[in-house]
Amino acid sequence: MTASTSSVLKDSLNKTTFSFDESQRTALFNQVKTQHGLLFAADIKALCAQYTITHDELLRACLPVASLFAVAPISHFLVGAVVVGIDCDDAINFYFGANVEFAKQPLSLVVHAEQSAINNAWLKGAQTIVQIAISDAPCGYCRQFMNELADAEKFDILLPDQQFKLNQLLPHAFGPKDLGNNYSLFNPAPQTQIFEANTDIDTALTKLALTAYVPYTANYCAVKITTFDNGCFYGCYAENAAYSPSLAPLQSAISQLHLAGLSMNDTTVKSIELLQTKGVENQLHVSESVLANYSNLPALIAYSLALIKTC
Numbered sequence: 328m329t330a331s332t333s334s335v336l337k338d339s340l341n342k343t344t345f346s347f348d349e350s351q352r353t354a355l356f357n358q359v360k361t362q363h364g365l366l367f368a369a370d371i372k373a374l375c376a377q378y379t380i381t382h383d384e385l386l387r388a389c390l391p392v393a394s395l396f397a398v399a400p401i402s403h404f405l406v407g408a409v410v411v412g413i414d415c416d417d418a419i420n421f422y423f424g425a426n427v428e429f430a431k432q433p434l435s436l437v438v439h440a441e442q443s444a445i446n447n448a449w450l451k452g453a454q455t456i457v458q459i460a461i462s463d464a465p466c467g468y469c470r471q472f473m474n475e476l477a478d479a480e481k482f483d484i485l486l487p488d489q490q491f492k493l494n495q496l497l498p499h500a501f502g503p504k505d506l507g508n509n510y511s512l513f514n515p516a517p518q519t520q521i522f523e524a525n526t527d528i529d530t531a532l533t534k535l536a537l538t539a540y541v542p543y544t545a546n547y548c549a550v551k552i553t554t555f556d557n558g559c560f561y562g563c564y565a566e567n568a569a570y571s572p573s574l575a576p577l578q579s580a581i582s583q584l585h586l587a588g589l590s591m592n593d594t595t596v597k598s599i600e601l602l603q604t605k606g607v608e609n610q611l612h613v614s615e616s617v618l619a620n621y622s623n624l625p626a627l628i629a630y631s632l633a634l635i636k637t638c
């Protein structure tokens with residue numbers, strides 16, 4: 328791939344806009360897939376140097392690549408999103424996301440591209456979000472989902488040829504503080520509980536469930552999808568003050584699986600486990616509905632464990 332083979336387009340404002348050609352896009356898609364929906368700081372630096380483009384030009388050019396991860400059997404509308412996040416080593420990475428739809432299931436179960444990218448950044452250890460680039464204007468649901476983020480007032484939202492702050496897209500917003508919650512996604516309340524012991528459950532799953540962002544129901548829960556050949560994919564519950572844009576842990580895990588280029592089918596998926604908090608379970612039926620979208624998958628294994636105070 329060379330810069331000379333990349334296409335340079337003129338948009339309506341007569342600015343030059345960099346975009347990858349098809350073979351470059353495919354190569355980058357394969358790289359991101361191998362890295363499970365991630366471009367690391369070193370990759371970003373190398374790509375900017377290779378194509379002689381800025382960080383923001385690369386970010387926008389990555390949107391059509393992100394949209395290749397979309398699974399949209401209902402709308403056939405492929406949406407890509409890329410979160411720019413800073414990890415615990417102060418490295419700036421790109422976290423990809425794309426929409427996931429479930430045929431013959433309620434539309435409310437779908438994962439939007441922005442949710443997918445934010446979930447990807449969250450699960451992969453981003454500490455701060457500085458930019459969210461999206462291939463199309465965010466819907467109201469996604470604006471509300473973004474309003475739950477710790478950096479909601481700060482990060483930039485980049486569309487293909489415009490840039491906004493969230494308060495421009497969601498004025499007079501309803502958010503966590505309106506429900507008396509002073510915490511937020513990426514800045515949760517300190518965890519003061521652990522699950523009761525259960526040797527049947529993977530400790531990675533119990534650890535992840537304890538990091539769920541569940542200020543409204545307290546149902547700390549997570550999902551583990553084990554594949555035959557490609558390891559495990561985890562998802563975690565992320566709630567929202569408006570309730571309906573909450574991201575369920577199964578959808579979170581399925582989105583992660585797709586970002587590795589895998590599909591939910593019986594030749595890929597070996598088992599699916601859901602861990603919930605005893606007494607406040609709310610994810611079993613919604614998980615079963617989502618799984619009804621697929622045939623021949625292994626039955627969902629659901630656990631409920633009590634929480635124990637540690638201090």
Ligand SMILES: [Zn+2]
Binds near residue numbers: 439440468470
């Ligand atoms: Zn949306």
